[in-house]
Amino acid sequence: MAEYKLMKGNEVIAEAAIRCGCDAYFGYPITPQSEILETLTLRQPWLETGMVVLQAESEVAAINMVYGGAACGKKVMTSSSSPGISLKQEGITYLAGAELPCLVVNVVRGGPGLGTIQPAQSDYFQSVKGGGHGDYKLIVLAPASVQEMNDFVDLGFELAFKYRNPALILSDGVIGQMMEKVKLSPVKPRWTNEEVIKLNGSWATTGKTADRPRNVATSLELDSARQEQFNHKLQAKYKEIQEKEVRFEKIACDDAEYLFVAYGSSSRICQKAIDLAREKGIKVGLLRPITLFPYPTKAIQEMAEKVKGILAVEMSAGQMVEDVRLAVNGKVKVEHFGRFGGMIPSPNEVVKALEDLIIKG
Amino acid sequence: MSDIKDIIKDENLVYKKTKVLTDNVMHYCPGCSHGVVHKLVAEVIEEMGIQEKTIGISPVGCSVLAYNYLDIDWQEAAHGRAPALATAVNRLHPEKYVFTYQGDGDLASIGTAEIMHACNRGENIVVIFINNAIYGMTGGQMAPTTLEGMKTATSPYGRDIKLNGHPLIITELIAQLPGTSYVTRQAVHTPAAVRKCKKAIRKAFENIGQKKGTSFVEVVSTCNSGWKLSPVKSNEWMVENMFPVYKPGDLKDE
Numbered sequence: 001m002a003e004y005k006l007m008k009g010n011e012v013i014a015e016a017a018i019r020c021g022c023d024a025y026f027g028y029p030i031t032p033q034s035e036i037l038e039t040l041t042l043r044q045p046w047l048e049t050g051m052v053v054l055q056a057e058s059e060v061a062a063i064n065m066v067y068g069g070a071a072c073g074k075k076v077m078t079s080s081s082s083p084g085i086s087l088k089q090e091g092i093t094y095l096a097g098a099e100l101p102c103l104v105v106n107v108v109r110g111g112p113g114l115g116t117i118q119p120a121q122s123d124y125f126q127s128v129k130g131g132g133h134g135d136y137k138l139i140v141l142a143p144a145s146v147q148e149m150n151d152f153v154d155l156g157f158e159l160a161f162k163y164r165n166p167a168l169i170l171s172d173g174v175i176g177q178m179m180e181k182v183k184l185s186p187v188k189p190r191w192t193n194e195e196v197i198k199l200n201g202s203w204a205t206t207g208k209t210a211d212r213p214r215n216v217a218t219s220l221e222l223d224s225a226r227q228e229q230f231n232h233k234l235q236a237k238y239k240e241i242q243e244k245e246v247r248f249e250k251i252a253c254d255d256a257e258y259l260f261v262a263y264g265s266s267s268r269i270c271q272k273a274i275d276l277a278r279e280k281g282i283k284v285g286l287l288r289p290i291t292l293f294p295y296p297t298k299a300i301q302e303m304a305e306k307v308k309g310i311l312a313v314e315m316s317a318g319q320m321v322e323d324v325r326l327a328v329n330g331k332v333k334v335e336h337f338g339r340f341g342g343m344i345p346s347p348n349e350v351v352k353a354l355e356d357l358i359i360k361g
Numbered sequence: 362m363s364d365i366k367d368i369i370k371d372e373n374l375v376y377k378k379t380k381v382l383t384d385n386v387m388h389y390c391p392g393c394s395h396g397v398v399h400k401l402v403a404e405v406i407e408e409m410g411i412q413e414k415t416i417g418i419s420p421v422g423c424s425v426l427a428y429n430y431l432d433i434d435w436q437e438a439a440h441g442r443a444p445a446l447a448t449a450v451n452r453l454h455p456e457k458y459v460f461t462y463q464g465d466g467d468l469a470s471i472g473t474a475e476i477m478h479a480c481n482r483g484e485n486i487v488v489i490f491i492n493n494a495i496y497g498m499t500g501g502q503m504a505p506t507t508l509e510g511m512k513t514a515t516s517p518y519g520r521d522i523k524l525n526g527h528p529l530i531i532t533e534l535i536a537q538l539p540g541t542s543y544v545t546r547q548a549v550h551t552p553a554a555v556r557k558c559k560k561a562i563r564k565a566f567e568n569i570g571q572k573k574g575t576s577f578v579e580v581v582s583t584c585n586s587g588w589k590l591s592p593v594k595s596n597e598w599m600v601e602n603m604f605p606v607y608k609p610g611d612l613k614d615e
Contacts, residue, residue, distance in 0.1 A: 024453055052452045056445070057478035064442035064475070068418070068449030071436045076449070094439050205434035205450070207413045207457060216428045218437035 003184045009149040009175045012182050013079060013105055014039035016153035017051070021190040022103075023074035024052035026065035030084045031117040032173040033107035037079075049190050059084040063091030063104075070100035071217035073196040073204025075157050079105035081173075082123050083114060086131070092166055093132030096234075097219025099203070101160035103153065104138075105169045107176035110342035118342025119173030121264060124319035127170050128293045135231055137238045139167040139245065140292040142263040146180035148290075154185055159245060163237055164203070170292060172315065174265035174344065247290035248299050252278070256285030258358055259303050261324050262313040263289045265344070270313050272347035277354060284354060292320070300327035309333040309358035313350055316340050333358060379407045385429045392592025394582030395424055397549040398491060401559045402460070403431050405566050415458040416450050418443040420472075422464035423497040441472020444479030447486045458569050460487035466496045469505040469531040476535070483540025483574035487565040490532070490577065492607060493584040501587035505529040508602055513587070528606060532579045536612040542573040544613040548581045548604075550596040561611075573615075581607045 007015065013036050017025060027037040037055060045051040052069075056062035062078045069076030080088060085106045095102055106127065110120035125131075127140050139159045141152045149171060156167040191199065197206050208214040221227040249267075252274050253259070260270040267288040277284045287303055289296050304310065309332050312321035321336035328334050337353035339345040345353075381403035389395045406415050412433055419427040421440035428435035438446045443461035450459045468476050468490050476488065495513055496502040502515040506528050510519040520528075536544040543565055547558035558580060565576035581603050583595035590598055 024449065026449065052449075054448070054452060057474055060442070061445040061448075061475055061478065064439060064445035065449040067438070067442075068436060068446030069453050071446070072416075072450055072453050074453050076453075090439055091442070098437070205416050205436055207416065208432065208434045209413050214428070214432055214434050216435045216437065218428065218435070220425060220437055 005182055005184060006179055007146060007182050008035055008177060008179050009143075009146045009171060010035035010107060010177065011039045012146055012150045013153060014043065016150045016185055017077060018043060018045045018049060019185045019187045020154040020157060021049070021075060021188040022051055022077055022157070023190055024054070024069045024076045026054050026056050026062040026069070026076070026078050028056050028059050028062050028080065028084060030081045032109055032119070032176050033079050033081045033105070035176075036105065051190065059087035060091065063088040066102050067091055067095055067098070067100060070095060070102040071098065071205050073200030073206060075191070077103035077105070079107065081107045081109045082111050082120070085123065085126070089126070089132040092138070093130070093134055093136060094219050095166045096136035096138070097134060098217045099164040100166070100217060101157070101164050102166050103156045103160060103169070104166060105171065108170065108172040110340060116342035117173070119265065119315065119344060120340055120342055121172055121266060121315040122317070122319065122340055123170065124292065124314070124316060127168055128295070136234065137165070137241070137293050139163065139165055139241060140170050141167065142170050142290060142292050143175055144264050144267045144288060146175065146178060146182045149175060150182050150185060163241055165237065170264070172265050242294040245291060246294045246296050246298070248296035249288040249290060250299070251286040251288065253285035253287065253303065255283050256306070257308050258282065258284040258354060259307045259310045260284060260286045260313055260350070260354070261289070261300060261310060261320070262286065263292060263320065266313045266315055269345055269347055269350060273350035273354070276347050277351045280351070282351075282354065282359070295323050297323070297327040300324060304328040304331040307332060309335070311354050311358050312336045313345065314338045315344065333361070335361065379403045381407045381412055381432050383430055383432050387430060388426060389423065390586045392583065392585040392595060393423070394493065394549050394580060395491065397555060398489065398558070398580050398582070399427065399430050401549070401555070401562050402462070402489065404559065405563045406431070406433065408563070409566060411458045411566070414456065415460070416454070418446045418450070418459070418461040420461070420463040420467040422467050424462055424464060424491065425498065427462050441467050441470070442475055443467065444472065444475040444484070444488070448479050448482070448484050451484050451486050455485065458487075458566060460489060460566070462489045463491070464497070465490070465492045465494065465504045465506040469529050473531070476531075477538070480535050480575045480577065481538045481540045485569055485572055486575055487569060488575065488577045489562070490579040491582045492579055493582040493587070494528070494603065495584045495587040497584045497587050501584075505531070506607070508606060530606065532577065532607070532612060535577050541575045541577055541613060542615045543568055543576040545577070545611045546579040546581060546607060546609050548599070548609055550583070550599060579607070581609065
């Protein structure tokens with residue numbers, strides 16, 4: 001029988017991690033995501049499933065612990081909020097370069113710098129364009145509800161291991177702190193060491209046996225020709241992800257003359273804005289990217305054929321709007337509306353922006 | 362004249378390269394201490410029969426390619442982060458023999474936080490710390506352990522304490538941490554020192570089996586390329602100048 005609970009987004013990340021058979025969590029406190037580490041240490045999953053939970057000395061150490069665990073072929077994760085995620089970028093590019101699967105959760109707060117502890121969506125560029133050095137991509141999932149915070153933990157690990165690539169849940173302070181009803185996932189046992197060898201033994205550092213060459217987790221290749229070949233391999237993987245893993249949701253798009261494009265908590269605000277606009281006779285729909293990489297470029301292109309204008313709504317000064325414009329390629333007008341620095345737009349503000357920037361503008 | 366084939370026989374064997382050491386040609390400069398220390402670690406792994414249970418963590422620095430030379434599973438860490446990787450492997454695989462192999466820039470400069478906290482948590486690992494007082498791989502720049510007055514590419518007039526601070530004698534700090542059980546400083550400049558260093562490495566690995574927490578083996582080493590001295594002169598310079606600051610011997614053995 002399904003188990004329902006009223007939970008915070010951050011708490012459910014912890015619960016979902018235990019339930020999906022996560023092997024280890026390494027983290028460091030930072031608002032507004034500390035409930036993830038707090039919930040885990042309160043739940044003591046090491047007594048229940050053997051899952052390792054460790055408070056690291058820094059975000060830098062935490063992401064490198066993730067590297068160590070991931071290189072063992074285990075399901076390992078970390079979480080933080082924007083300033084801490086910036087610190088993790090070195091480790092994230094090494095993970096991508098060594099093709100190690102892992103899950104990173106960013107409960108975004110306003111920036112730049114120390115910024116604010118209030119919610120924002122200003123880490124889009126960092127998440128989808130590569131926050132660290134080198135040509136790499138993360139698989140980026142954008143939850144818009146506490147339920148999706150739950151669901152995307154398992155999905156994130158699934159995609160990470162499928163493609164041997166780090167996956168990122170790009171949440172924000174609204175979703176992390178908000179309480180909603182959530183249907184908890186069924187409990188899956190952790191992989192045994194034998195299962196890890198069977199599933200990941202071709203690359204994981206499980207201990208070199210006589211029957212195989214040594215496994216080395218590394219992102220180093222000093223020979224430029226071979227490094228280029230490796231980069232081609234990575235690019236082919238990202239292309240496959242772009243072809244197979246795009247996820248999005250369309251709301252009220254059938255008769256839409258205008259379109260909102262928004263992810264995460266902005267998409268929730270846009271849903272209310274749709275109701276308000278339609279009361280005024282403005283037929284507007286919403287396209288909600290669920291994966292930010294791979295981006296639903298084609299779906300936006302198709303909507304650009306049908307609507308008169310598109311408003312990208314983000315709690316940033318305008319980041320995702322660049323990808324909307326690339327998809328639309330000048331077919332219709334695309335504008336951005338956002339509050340930022342920790343401010344959250346109201347549905348009425350969103351409707352007014354649609355009227356001013358798109359309909360009248 | 363007897364045939365060479367008559368000489369190469371098992372009964373005449375006085376020395377054999379450990380099978381844990383691969384046949385790859387080492388990139389280290391002739392006279393560098395890394396090759397000797399690699400061999401000692403490899404021999405200890407073979408003698409203890411723990412090749413299948415050993416995970417090495419290589420650093421950034423000259424020994425970044427250590428994974429080419431020891432036939433075990435390896436993880437290559439970002440600069441200074443090896444103890445964080447080792448922490449995770451140790452927590453997820455307490456039955457494994459996990460060791461980091463780090464230079465002075467890696468361990469005592471950029472990775473100071475990671476080494477202090479891993480040792481303070483008493484991670485059940487071995488740390489091999491190669492201290493040659495210089496950044497070898499990048500071309501001989503000043504290291505945290507560079508001696509006062511020592512000339513390097515970034516201290517061309519000699520290390521100035523007012524400008525660059527004091528040489529960081531980190532092993533003494535490590536020995537203060539209750540998480541460590543065995544902290545020792547060795548060298549490999551003479552056959553006797555090599556034998557002693559091997560004993561220390563062996564003891565450190567045995568400590569893992571006894572769940573004793575962190576064992577830390579500093580090897581005061583030479584970098585004849587970086588020091589711009591011949592291998593023989595480097596050894597002499599090390600004894601004369603390094604040993605008074607980095608004194609060989611056990612700092613802690615519990």
